[in-house]
Amino acid sequence: MSDPPAIHYRLSPSDPGAHLFEVTCTVSDPDPRGQVFWLPAWTPGSYMIRDFARHVVRLRATSGSGAVVVEKTDKQTWRCAPCDGPLTVLYEVYAWDLSVRAAHLDTTHGYFNGTSVFLCTAGKETRPCILDIQAPKGGAYGSWRLATAMQPLEASPHGFGTYRAADYDELVDHPVEMGNFTLLSFEACGVSHEVAISGRHRADTHRLSVDLKRICEHHIRFFGEPAPVDRYLFLIMTVGEGYGGLEHRASCSLLCSRDSLPRAGEKDISDDYRGFLALCSHEYFHTWNIKRIRPAVFTPYDLRHEVHTRLLWAFEGITSYYDELALVRSGLISPASYLELLGQTATRVWRSRGRFKQSVAESSFDAWTKFYKQDENAPNAIVSYYTKGALVSLALDLTIRRATSGMRSLDDVMRALWERYGKTSKGVPEQAVEQIAEEATGLSLGAFFDQALRGTEDLPLPELLAEVGVAFGLRAAESQEDKGGKPASVAADKPAAVLGVRSVPEAGGCKLTHVFEDSAAQAAGLSAGDVLVAVNGIRVSGDKIGKMVGSHGVGETVSLHVFRRDELMEFQVELKAAPLDTCVLELLDAVDESTLACREAWLRGVVKSARALAGPGA
Numbered sequence: 055m056s057d058p059p060a061i062h063y064r065l066s067p068s069d070p071g072a073h074l075f076e077v078t079c080t081v082s083d084p085d086p087r088g089q090v091f092w093l094p095a096w097t098p099g100s101y102m103i104r105d106f107a108r109h110v111v112r113l114r115a116t117s118g119s120g121a122v123v124v125e126k127t128d129k130q131t132w133r134c135a136p137c138d139g140p141l142t143v144l145y146e147v148y149a150w151d152l153s154v155r156a157a158h159l160d161t162t163h164g165y166f167n168g169t170s171v172f173l174c175t176a177g178k179e180t181r182p183c184i185l186d187i188q189a190p191k192g193g194a195y196g197s198w199r200l201a202t203a204m205q206p207l208e209a210s211p212h213g214f215g216t217y218r219a220a221d222y223d224e225l226v227d228h229p230v231e232m233g234n235f236t237l238l239s240f241e242a243c244g245v246s247h248e249v250a251i252s253g254r255h256r257a258d259t260h261r262l263s264v265d266l267k268r269i270c271e272h273h274i275r276f277f278g279e280p281a282p283v284d285r286y287l288f289l290i291m292t293v294g295e296g297y298g299g300l301e302h303r304a305s306c307s308l309l310c311s312r313d314s315l316p317r318a319g320e321k322d323i324s325d326d327y328r329g330f331l332a333l334c335s336h337e338y339f340h341t342w343n344i345k346r347i348r349p350a351v352f353t354p355y356d357l358r359h360e361v362h363t364r365l366l367w368a369f370e371g372i373t374s375y376y377d378e379l380a381l382v383r384s385g386l387i388s389p390a391s392y393l394e395l396l397g398q399t400a401t402r403v404w405r406s407r408g409r410f411k412q413s414v415a416e417s418s419f420d421a422w423t424k425f426y427k428q429d430e431n432a433p434n435a436i437v438s439y440y441t442k443g444a445l446v447s448l449a450l451d452l453t454i455r456r457a458t459s460g461m462r463s464l465d466d467v468m469r470a471l472w473e474r475y476g477k478t479s480k481g482v483p484e485q486a487v488e489q490i491a492e493e494a495t496g497l498s499l500g501a502f503f504d505q506a507l508r509g510t511e512d513l514p515l516p517e518l519l520a521e522v523g524v525a526f527g528l529r530a531a532e533s534q535e536d537k538g539g540k541p542a543s544v545a546a547d548k549p550a551a552v553l554g555v556r557s558v559p560e561a562g563g564c565k566l567t568h569v570f571e572d573s574a575a576q577a578a579g580l581s582a583g584d585v586l587v588a589v590n591g592i593r594v595s596g597d598k599i600g601k602m603v604g605s606h607g608v609g610e611t612v613s614l615h616v617f618r619r620d621e622l623m624e625f626q627v628e629l630k631a632a633p634l635d636t637c638v639l640e641l642l643d644a645v646d647e648s649t650l651a652c653r654e655a656w657l658r659g660v661v662k663s664a665r666a667l668a669g670p671g672a
């Protein structure tokens with residue numbers, strides 16, 4: 055039996071000024087009942103229905119005998135009339151979404167995810183795909199190059215030409231960047247890595263390569279050599295303000311502020327650069343944890359509908375835990391700097407009253423309609439499977455370390471998941487993470503998981519962190535910009551009076567974006583969207599609201615004038631003390647030797663003795 059014929063795609067940045075890609079898809083043997091094509095509604099790693107088909111501008115079809123009638127059968131599906139092959143569908147895609155999730159094209163560069171641009175040929179999803187990527191026409195684009203982790207078929211390195219993918223799933227898992235990007239390369243554990251940086255920047259590219267190499271080597275060694283890829287690509291888009299990342303099987307797309315990249319001559323790691331490295335670490339860890347160790351319900355992905363899983367806490371939360379832990383384990387940041395990051399994660403969880411209402415299992419399941427569609431009430435109603443998922447991972451790690459006297463850890467659980475599900479490409483059933491955790495550690499963890507995953511009470515982090523010589527403290531926020539993680543800059547003897555809101559400056563005052571549950575503002579009837587214009591008759595100026603309110607005492611009543619829509623309203627607000635919702639983690643100096651050894655083992659990632667005792671493969 056010969057191999058089934060490939061599906062041929064051709065993509066051309068036909069009109070960069072109008073943000074239009076022209077795409078064709080050719081099937082040599084269309085379905086005799088009429089070939090159906092569809093475009094994904096979502097893209098793996100970003101759990102929201104985005105309906106990429108809304109950007110298909112016009113679509114028509116031809117076969118050997120001329121034009122073929124096309125009928126649209128739902129928001130993202132087209133059926134061609136029965137015809138002899140080859141059948142070619144031709145369409146344009148409007149690409150003006152500068153994010154890691156969709157497609158973007160202008161006269162400076164082009165970027166796309168396959169889920170935004172490539173129709174899937176129904177019934178032929180497993181066919182190999184051949185993609186011809188054409189250069190934009192015109193001398194202005196003569197210097198454009200191309201970066202993708204897709205296998206070239208007939209293309210010079212970084213050149214336009216033909217590429218191939220084993221099937222549709224792979225075709226849409228290799229994003230493509232084209233333009234005049236900065237290209238860096240390094241080797242990590244024998245694997246060739248490249249970094250393509252688009253957008254204006256002045257980054258110290260040598261330092262970036264050196265630091266990324268350490269992160270990549272850490273993750274490869276964590277799961278065990280050889281790496282699951284033979285090459286890897288970081289696609290970085292730098293902008294003024296922006297943040298985002300999306301994982302793929304042999305690459306990742308990152309959007310970051312150009313100021314988060316290090317400049318030549320800088321030696322220290324700025325907070326922004328530390329955040330950027332954590333983002334790179336996060337997406338790279340996904341190469342194992344979700345791209346290969348992946349939920350059974352995503353095997354294969356159904357890209358036409360929402361797919362629900364209660365496991366996002368494990369794929370995003372565990373990844374969020376290890377992305378920062380890898381920075382301290384690889385020596386890029388100090389233990390104190392790591393604890394600051396961990397304290398900021400805990401602060402984000404402690405500031406959300408939604409943590410008492412939604413479990414991380416529920417948060418995972420409802421990602422599509424809650425986490426990805428957050429409104430002004432989100433802090434009161436939901437919990438993040440990223441941040442609480444990271445704290446669950448920390449609590450699980452420390453619980454295992456305590457119960458096994460340091461002989462086992464979450465590291466062993468991850469390696470067991472990799473052996474069982476990653477290397478074999480078997481999907482992870484919904485109960486399997488909990489089962490593997492018990493098998494890999496020999497512990498009964500049912501009660502832990504019931505509380506941490508399906509419960510809503512706070513995790514016992516103060517006790518668990520004490521076991522590794524770390525103090526967990528809570529204090530009041532000093533300002534809206536206070537992210538937590540470090541002690542107060544000014545020692546305050548008692549918390550200040552607050553309204554219990556978040557706000558942004560607005561002409562003539564400030565606009566409330568969030569009103570927190572059980573706050574003074576909520577009790578008085580203030581609402582998100584209200585524009586606060588005066589406190590006790592004095593005009594509010596932009597970002598001064600915290601100071602204006604803080605100058606009053608706890609329990610004091612102030613009069614607030616606000617515009618709700620176009621109506622001026624007055625509220626009497628009895629101020630409350632700022633809640634203790636800002637977490638501070640600190641290394642304890644006076645700890646005994648065994649606590650110190652536990653902390654070292656945790657922060658250095660060294661295996662205390664278990665593997666040495668049990669031998670390789672334990």
Ligand SMILES: [Zn+2]
Pocket residue numbers: 336340369370373
């Ligand atoms: Zn992630």
